[in-house]
Amino acid sequence: MDNNKRREIILDNFNNPINRGLKYDDNYVKINTNNESCIDELNFELKIDNGKIVDLVFDGEACAISTASASIMIKILLNKTVDEAIKICKNYENMINGNDYDKDLLSLATVFDNISGQASRKKCALLSWNGILKYLEEYKKNNS
Amino acid sequence: MDIRNDFPMLKKGIIYFDNGATTFKPQMVIDSIVDYYSNYCANAHRGDYNISLKTDMMYENARKKVKDFINAKYVEEIVFTSGATESLNMIAKSYFSNILSDGDEVLLTKAEHASNILPWFSIKEKKDIDIKYMELNENYELTIESVISSITDKTRVISIAHVTNVVGDVRPIKKICEIAHKKNILVVVDGSQSVPHMSVDVQDLDCDFLVFSGHKMCGPTGIGVLYAKKEYLEEFVPYNLGGGMNANFLNNGEVEYKSLPHRLEAGTPNISGAIGLGVAIDYLTGLNMDMIREYELKLKKYLVKKLKENKNIEIYNETTDSGIIAFNIKNVFSQDTAIYLNDYNICVRAGNHCAKILKDEINIKNTCRISLYFYNTKEELDKLISVLSNCDDLYNQII
Incomplete structure (x- = not known):
């Protein structure tokens, strides 16, 4: 992807993120993500129906990369089954950590495919995805 | 320059x-550490051979430099620690956790570093003490009026930074000590952001405790200082027990501790760190x-x-x-x-x-x-x- 396009997508998701604002609804589970080594803190609310992610919203204070990656993650994970979402999140982690990954599964999230070379930004790009993946894996364990 | x-x-x-986090080291500090490891590497307070005697002399000489730097009255009032964090923990755990009683009040501010808050929280887990935060003014500074209005009959200790690490206000420590001492309140001063940047004279301030870290003042990491007035330091119960801090012990469990400050420095100390800190003090004093x-x-x-x-x-x-x-x-x-x-x-x-x-x-x-x-x-x-x-x-x- 050319750098201008990449920048445009990241900045658009940073400036106008999808689903920003919490619902404070008991039908949602709350997931707090913060990182011991950085100052970003994002809170998510997730609603799963019949094994499918039917809603995912967030709010908090974080840097541009964290915020944009949260927005892009939400766009990708909405309406995916828990199994599909876990697969996508793991694939995303592989991309950020510089390992092999399936490009087709990540669609828009490939705007972060150059982060693996930037140690200081990796934790920002991973924050939301790690938090959601951790919850989804627990959910799967408890519901299988 | x-x-x-x-x-x-x-x-x-x-x-x-980012000098509030740590500072760079002048070549002479780096050289002093290399010199110790290259030319007289031995343990302190142990051997009867020349290099050990030199190590001992250099280590104790560094203590003397710290004493002079902050104008402490006695060299025994200077304890080497791993840094201000350990010093504050030692003050809370080895001293205040023993002397505070249920209902006693500790005065802090919300601008304090975690290292001057969490050790007090740990006392609160065991004793029913009250931790209160003195109000800051509109510029987030601590005023004398706020100190005076926060003190009650239950207040036993005020623990505050000399200079805070975000706002950077210089607290009127001398005046605060004067007010506190009239009411038998002890004053702990976190000098992490002051000692590297200004003259600090513990006798003039009359603070009861002062802590600071070497690495924030051109010294090595892993070395810091706990200063306490002798009468209070004598009452510290060592929480690290072992070599270097005991004078004698018997198989029935009887232990006789060494005198100050060594009984509070169990184990092999950070010798190169202390020597490096001493040289950093020489450097700063020279400037x-x-x-x-x-x-x-x-x-x-x-x-x-x-x-x-x-x-x-x-x-x-x-x-x-x-x-x-x-x-x-x-x-x-x-x-x-x-x-x-x-x-x-x-x-x-x-x-x-x-x-x-x-x-x-x-x-x-x-x-x-x-x-x-x-x-x-x-x-x-x-x-x-x-x-x-x-x-x-x-x-x-x-x-």
Whole structure:
């Protein structure tokens, strides 16, 4: 992807993120993500129906990369089954950590495919995805 | 400035404004550590052979330098620790956890570093003490009036930074000690951000305890100081027990501890660290602490004046009397600002700076912090000012 396009997508998701604002609804589970080594803190609310992610919203204070990656993650994970979402999140982690990954599964999230070379930004790009993946894996364990 | 040649790290093409976190080391400090490991590497207080005697002499000589640097009355009042954090924990655990009773009050402020809050919380887990926060004024500073109005009949100890690490206000410690002592209240001073930057005289201040870290004053990491008035230090119950701190012990469990300060320094101490700290003190004394302070204040004044010309910048502590400037670019997350500046090889810290409850006062959770030291220059500030004045396009640049 050319750098201008990449920048445009990241900045658009940073400036106008999808689903920003919490619902404070008991039908949602709350997931707090913060990182011991950085100052970003994002809170998510997730609603799963019949094994499918039917809603995912967030709010908090974080840097541009964290915020944009949260927005892009939400766009990708909405309406995916828990199994599909876990697969996508793991694939995303592989991309950020510089390992092999399936490009087709990540669609828009490939705007972060150059982060693996930037140690200081990796934790920002991973924050939301790690938090959601951790919850989804627990959910799967408890519901299988 | 010639002194910049003394620091190998200042030849790396970076502008370093995170001196509140740690400072660069002059070559003579680095050399002193290499010298110890290369030429007289032995344990202290142990052998009857020449290199051990030299080690012992150098280690105790470093203690004497610390004593003179802060003008302590007795050399036994200086305990080497791993840093200010360990010193504060020792004060809480070895002393105050024994003397405080249920209902006693500890006075802190919300601007304190985590290391001056969590050790007090740990006492609260075992005893029903009250931890109270003295109010800060509109500039987030602690005033004498606030101290006076916070004191009650139950107050036993006031524990505060001399200079806070985000706001950078210099607390009127001498006056606070005077007021506190009239009511038999002890005063613990966290000197982490003051001792490296100004003359600190514990007898003049009359504080009961003072802590600081070596690495924030051109010394090595892993070495720090606990100063306490002898009468209180005598009452410390050592929490590290073992070699180096006992005079004798029997198989029935009877132990006789060594005298001060050695009974509070169990195990092999950080010998190279202490020696390095001693040399850092020589270096700072050579420059003159009053000159260091004056120079840093001049730099801060210049920076504040210039930053105020930039409408995008919000400064949180323009009036405080130290080389610390907390700011944000309007509508930019502090970490993004730090990343932007890093692209120009300018190092600043973003975050809450370990003062996690300060947000209750400032209403801003995260800031960028510039903390200056005597080796920073006006030219470096000009570079920062120029980079910040072109920050309109910041997000396009960092992504």
